[in-house]
Amino acid sequence: MNATLVIVAALLVGLAPVTATGVEPEIVELVPEDRASWGAAQFFAPVTGLFMGGPGYWYGERTIEVETTPPGAALDLFYVRANFQKAFEQAESPAIVVLPKRVETGPRDSVTIRALLDGYRQQEVHVRVRARQDKVTIDLEPLANALLALPHTYLAGRGSLSFLTKQALTFRMQEKEGGVAVILLQTAVTPEAAQAISEVKSSFVASLRAQQIGEDLVVSVALTEAARDGRVEIRSRQSFDPVRGLHSFVLDLVPSDRGAAAVARARAALERIQPADVAGCAAVFDSAVREQLEPAALTRALAPRGSFTDPYLRAAMKRLGEVSEGGEISLADGSVYRTSVPMELSAASSQSSEVHGYLALLRQFVAELEPAPYRRATLRGLIAPELAPSEFDAILDAAEAREQHCLARAD
Numbered sequence: 001m002n003a004t005l006v007i008v009a010a011l012l013v014g015l016a017p018v019t020a021t022g023v024e025p026e027i028v029e030l031v032p033e034d035r036a037s038w039g040a041a042q043f044f045a046p047v048t049g050l051f052m053g054g055p056g057y058w059y060g061e062r063t064i065e066v067e068t069t070p071p072g073a074a075l076d077l078f079y080v081r082a083n084f085q086k087a088f089e090q091a092e093s094p095a096i097v098v099l100p101k102r103v104e105t106g107p108r109d110s111v112t113i114r115a116l117l118d119g120y121r122q123q124e125v126h127v128r129v130r131a132r133q134d135k136v137t138i139d140l141e142p143l144a145n146a147l148l149a150l151p152h153t154y155l156a157g158r159g160s161l162s163f164l165t166k167q168a169l170t171f172r173m174q175e176k177e178g179g180v181a182v183i184l185l186q187t188a189v190t191p192e193a194a195q196a197i198s199e200v201k202s203s204f205v206a207s208l209r210a211q212q213i214g215e216d217l218v219v220s221v222a223l224t225e226a227a228r229d230g231r232v233e234i235r236s237r238q239s240f241d242p243v244r245g246l247h248s249f250v251l252d253l254v255p256s257d258r259g260a261a262a263v264a265r266a267r268a269a270l271e272r273i274q275p276a277d278v279a280g281c282a283a284v285f286d287s288a289v290r291e292q293l294e295p296a297a298l299t300r301a302l303a304p305r306g307s308f309t310d311p312y313l314r315a316a317m318k319r320l321g322e323v324s325e326g327g328e329i330s331l332a333d334g335s336v337y338r339t340s341v342p343m344e345l346s347a348a349s350s351q352s353s354e355v356h357g358y359l360a361l362l363r364q365f366v367a368e369l370e371p372a373p374y375r376r377a378t379l380r381g382l383i384a385p386e387l388a389p390s391e392f393d394a395i396l397d398a399a400e401a402r403e404q405h406c407l408a409r410a411d
Helices: 003-015 045-051 191-198 225-229 260-271 281-292 295-302 310-323 342-350 358-369 372-383 389-410
Strands: 026-029 062-069 074-081 084-092 095-099 110-116 123-128 135-139 145-149 152-155 158-165 171-176 179-184 187-189 205-213 216-223 233-241 246-254 328-330 336-338
Touching: 026 084, 062 110, 074 095, 084 095, 095 110, 110 135, 123 135, 145 191, 152 205, 152 372, 158 179, 158 205, 171 233, 187 191, 187 205, 187 216, 191 205, 260 310, 260 358, 281 358, 281 389, 295 372, 310 328, 310 342, 310 358, 336 342, 358 372, 372 389
Parallel strands: 026 095, 062 135, 145 187
Antiparallel strands: 062 095, 074 084, 074 110, 110 123, 145 158, 152 158, 158 246, 171 179, 179 216, 205 216, 233 246, 328 336
């Protein structure tokens, strides 16, 4: 920075207005090393300056104040002369850009200001250096698409991750050591989804991490050692929920044996479930969980939808009938079904969110299959996959407290 610009910058630091956010503008010099060729404009500057408001137009210091809404955007600043880049600097908004005096510039000299902020569309503004414009305000637009939730379901050696977004996704996948990275192009993430994603853990997924990089969202999926040892195959599919107007991009995590061993384990686990696991104080737990969950969300989670969990949930419903008195199950509306009859089993499965004892049976089913540290995560994936883990834990804590109170009274 030359001596004159040093003085100008020092004055600007002292005089620069503090923005509404309380941030003092950054001072950045954007001056090419070489001056523009001498031309008629410079020769007649003393005369034409009289019509431009005085000699200050040509010979005064030239600056542009740059602000973005919201503030804090990264600024790429390009000085362009005759379609050639002559200088480049970076800053953060708000900023004051110090330019050469107009008399030292050419008629085609311009400044390109590119604003970038995570979760917002990139925008560019072009300003002629000789123009009178001395302030630029860039209103950044939020990305149209957003990741609203990332439900994770895991059961019996198989899992899935569902990316729920406002619009259909354009994405790329990159395999990496220990997992996969999913790059969602021109997609932001809501704060609620980001928080829930950071809490996800299961027997298959060691961790999830969402990182916004400009207009793109990168979701890193780290698999557990057990999943890596099992040589999990990753498949993808997309669907649309017309009721909620949401698009779903699903990653299915399939073991190399297609889950054959896990199916045998699941059948054995269901056989071990007894009447006491769904009746008495277990029924108190069942009712307490159902009362705290949103009915529509519970129905959506348990209804048959072509997921890999459908056969397991149907088998669990059948087992509920087998351990229930008289081989019958009851619903909240008073309906009664015999799960030994295929048609009635299908009817019960389609209304599984209302079946008494079903949530208690699923809890025991998961307990028979999963190590203790992952049981809550697995159960959440079955009955409340879109709920944040911390919220689901609070629901289970309250339900288990009521169950313990019931047991204490029984003693």
